[in-house]
Amino acid sequence: MYLVWTDVFSHPLWAVSTVILGLILRSQRRGSWDPRACLVQLKGKTAIVTGANTGIGKFIALDFALRGARVIMACRSEARGSVALHEIRKRSGNADVHLRLVNTSSLASVRAFAEGVLREEKELHILVNNAGASGLPRDITSDGLEVSFATNHVGPFLLTNLLLDLLKQSAPARIVNVSSMNHWKGMVDFSHFKGKNLGYTMDSVYNHTKLHNVICTNELARRLQGTGVTANSVHPGLVMTEIMRHYNFMVRFLFNMIGIFFFKSSEEGAVSTIYCAVAMEMEGITGKYFDSDCSLGLPAPLARDPTLAVKVFEFCERLTSKF
Numbered sequence: 438m439y440l441v442w443t444d445v446f447s448h449p450l451w452a453v454s455t456v457i458l459g460l461i462l463r464s465q466r467r468g469s470w471d472p473r474a475c476l477v478q479l480k481g482k483t484a485i486v487t488g489a490n491t492g493i494g495k496f497i498a499l500d501f502a503l504r505g506a507r508v509i510m511a512c513r514s515e516a517r518g519s520v521a522l523h524e525i526r527k528r529s530g531n532a533d534v535h536l537r538l539v540n541t542s543s544l545a546s547v548r549a550f551a552e553g554v555l556r557e558e559k560e561l562h563i564l565v566n567n568a569g570a571s572g573l574p575r576d577i578t579s580d581g582l583e584v585s586f587a588t589n590h591v592g593p594f595l596l597t598n599l600l601l602d603l604l605k606q607s608a609p610a611r612i613v614n615v616s617s618m619n620h621w622k623g624m625v626d627f628s629h630f631k632g633k634n635l636g637y638t639m640d641s642v643y644n645h646t647k648l649h650n651v652i653c654t655n656e657l658a659r660r661l662q663g664t665g666v667t668a669n670s671v672h673p674g675l676v677m678t679e680i681m682r683h684y685n686f687m688v689r690f691l692f693n694m695i696g697i698f699f700f701k702s703s704e705e706g707a708v709s710t711i712y713c714a715v716a717m718e719m720e721g722i723t724g725k726y727f728d729s730d731c732s733l734g735l736p737a738p739l740a741r742d743p744t745l746a747v748k749v750f751e752f753c754e755r756l757t758s759k760f
């Protein structure tokens with residue numbers, strides 16, 4: 438990749454055409470749906486956004502706050518969460534925005550967070566599982582799970598299941614799981630959950646976790662038919678955020694340099710998730726995967742296999758019931 442990058446800028450014509458192409462792509466990357474033109478109000482509605490202190494999650498939380506929702510920002514860091522909380526309250530003029538702590542890689546933390554929500558909230562209309570990490574160093578959590586699987590899939594899976602009754606009671610309600618187009622490169626192998634047989638090439642583990650997001654969203658949607666609760670997964674696009682913070686300097690440098698020209702801003706990256714969570718045309722739509730421009734996306738073949746989806750979902754249920 439480094440060679441490609443230096444090659445591109447080795448000739449002025451290449452450099453100029455790359456920048457022009459980047460600017461054209463940049464002008465088109467917003468997609469067809471504009472959240473600012475969507476007049477849906479969320480007064481009287483409660484929404485939870487995980488990983489809401491930065492990147493895509495922060496703009497999702499801000500959008501919900503601007504629409505008048507009671508917003509629960511589910512963040513790992515109290516310090517960073519507080520800064521974002523005050524910013525969102527100030528920018529939206531909505532004081533009904535709150536910070537609660539959760540570490541999605543710890544199933545005990547997820548349970549404690551869910552217990553707090555069930556104790557204090559009478560209703561829940563929107564759950565956005567946005568928190569996620571890429572390139573985490575190889576590690577096993579105290580629950581015995583591979584850390585990327587725990588963070589990106591098992592924790593959010595447990596959280597969703599713990600909040601399901603509240604969502605059903607509050608129906609119509611929507612669950613949106615932030616996945617990635619990288620799920621196309623993922624595989625299903627249950628030994629991965631324990632950190633076994635993983636390649637660890639660049640973002641392979643991340644890709645597997647994002648595939649599991651889409652598979653389980655589809656199976657959850659099937660199980661929720663008739664309840665008034667929908668579940669969809671989204672790809673936010675390639676977005677300039679802190680998602681690469683766990684990679685080495687060179688990878689981060691390239692990501693940022695390319696990102697300046699080609700990637701969406703965090704605000705733009707939030708759009709497909711906001712669309713699934715609030716748009717009127719999404720009412721009753723469930724079990725789908727949406728692209729970054731809010732169009733219906735094509736999930737990977739493994740995410741279209743209903744027999745595999747049942748197996749994966751039941752595996753995750755058994756796994757989380759142990760903790």
Ligand SMILES: NC(=O)c1ccc[n+]([C@@H]2O[C@H](COP(=O)([O-])OP(=O)(O)OC[C@H]3O[C@@H](n4cnc5c(N)ncnc54)[C@H](O)[C@@H]3O)[C@@H](O)[C@H]2O)c1
Nearest residue numbers: 488492493513540541542567568569617675676678679680
């Ligand atoms: N940025 C992209 O290009 C891109 C592309 C496809 C998908 N995504 C997905 O979008 C979502 C948001 O990512 P982002 O790009 O805004 O990245 P980001 O790193 O800026 O934000 C991720 C958020 O998740 C939180 N988080 C990470 N680990 C956590 C944990 N263990 N417990 C609680 N919170 C945790 C972080 O604190 C942060 O708030 C992720 O699920 C990511 O996989 C991003």
